[in-house]
Amino acid sequence: MSERVERGRGRGDVDDYEQHGGFPVYRATEDDGGPDFGRLVEALRTIQDLGVSTAPPPDVVRRAAEQAEALVALLEPHRVPEGQQPGGRSMGLPGRGSLLMMPWTVEKFDATGVRSTGVFRRFHMGGNGAAHGGTLPLLFDDLFGMITHAYGRPISRTGYLHVNYRKITPIDTRLTVEGQVDRVDGRKTFVSARLVDAEGTLLADCEALMVVLLPGQP
Ligand SMILES: CCCCC/C=C\C/C=C\C/C=C\C/C=C\CCCC(=O)SCCNC(=O)CCNC(=O)[C@H](O)C(C)(C)COP(=O)(O)OP(=O)(O)OC[C@H]1O[C@@H](n2cnc3c(N)ncnc32)[C@H](O)[C@@H]1OP(=O)(O)O
Numbered sequence: 001m002s003e004r005v006e007r008g009r010g011r012g013d014v015d016d017y018e019q020h021g022g023f024p025v026y027r028a029t030e031d032d033g034g035p036d037f038g039r040l041v042e043a044l045r046t047i048q049d050l051g052v053s054t055a056p057p058p059d060v061v062r063r064a065a066e067q068a069e070a071l072v073a074l075l076e077p078h079r080v081p082e083g084q085q086p087g088g089r090s091m092g093l094p095g096r097g098s099l100l101m102m103p104w105t106v107e108k109f110d111a112t113g114v115r116s117t118g119v120f121r122r123f124h125m126g127g128n129g130a131a132h133g134g135t136l137p138l139l140f141d142d143l144f145g146m147i148t149h150a151y152g153r154p155i156s157r158t159g160y161l162h163v164n165y166r167k168i169t170p171i172d173t174r175l176t177v178e179g180q181v182d183r184v185d186g187r188k189t190f191v192s193a194r195l196v197d198a199e200g201t202l203l204a205d206c207e208a209l210m211v212v213l214l215p216g217q218p
Contacts, residue, residue: 020155021213028096033086038093045103048123094118102139104177106146113180114146120171131169136195137161140206143179144191148210151181153189156210163206174198179206187212 033040047068056064083089090097094105095118104118126132141158148156169175179193192207 021215021217023155023213023218027083027089028091029086029089033090033097037086037090037097041087041093041095041097041099042103044099045121045123048099049121051123052125053122100138101142102135104139108178109146109150111151113178114143114150115176115178116143116146117174117176119174120169122171125171129168129170131171133165136163136165136169136204136206139177139195140179140193140204140208143177143193144208144210147179147181147191147193148189151189153181153184153210154212156187156189156212159188159209159211161206161208163204165204167201167203169195169203170197175203182207187214 086097088096088098088101091106094103095101102116102118102120102124104116106114106116108115120131120135124131124135126135140163141161144158144161145156175195175197177193177195179191181189182192183190189210189212190207191210193205194202195204195206196202
């Protein structure tokens, strides 16, 4: 892996962060959450699936609410500031262990582009078996963050993001998204990506502008 891409993965020297606008120091991690963190995140995702796909009787709802509240009480004392939690920084886990990001697996991460595969789950559904339209910009936006990192650009914010919805995006179906840097112009990085199914059918494509932050810019 080149030094440039290594830095993009967040393993560079702390001084690198002088060029990341006003972002807090934010390091990728492999195992800060311990051996059971991936299990916990996956169980929480399944609870999100079940929360929108079950119709339990009242006594089961009451017991589930009690257990959920007990879990909240267990975790509540362990809140930490942004950048110190394993969720969202665990590069070895689907969706980097984030509950917001798509729980997809990165297959390729280098300066020529990033590819990731996974499924939109039941809790991502909009209607009639299709992923909610708002989940696709999330998928693409996070991919573009990774693409600019892998390309060696400082942390950038999305200036615009244009999605073309070409076909219905099904849930519970393995899909692939892949994109790359198309052009760099000063602070501006122009990126694009495509979402396809297993047969290679184009479901959506997207192009966006990522703008490198100025010193101190949030
Ligand atoms: C988070 C880090 C995690 C790290 C974990 C470690 C490892 C993990 C690996 C990878 C991490 C992966 C992903 C996570 C990272 C990020 C992904 C998410 C990114 C986002 O989701 S971020 C949220 C949404 N995003 C915003 O919240 C932006 C709000 N906004 C602003 O903050 C300003 O708006 C800003 C800064 C964009 C620009 O403002 P500014 O004042 O600095 O600069 P200015 O306006 O001069 O623009 C400069 C040049 O861009 C052109 N330009 C700008 N906007 C344009 C537009 N819309 N259309 C056409 N051209 C545009 C101008 O025309 C000019 O071009 P020119 O120089 O040629 O005139």
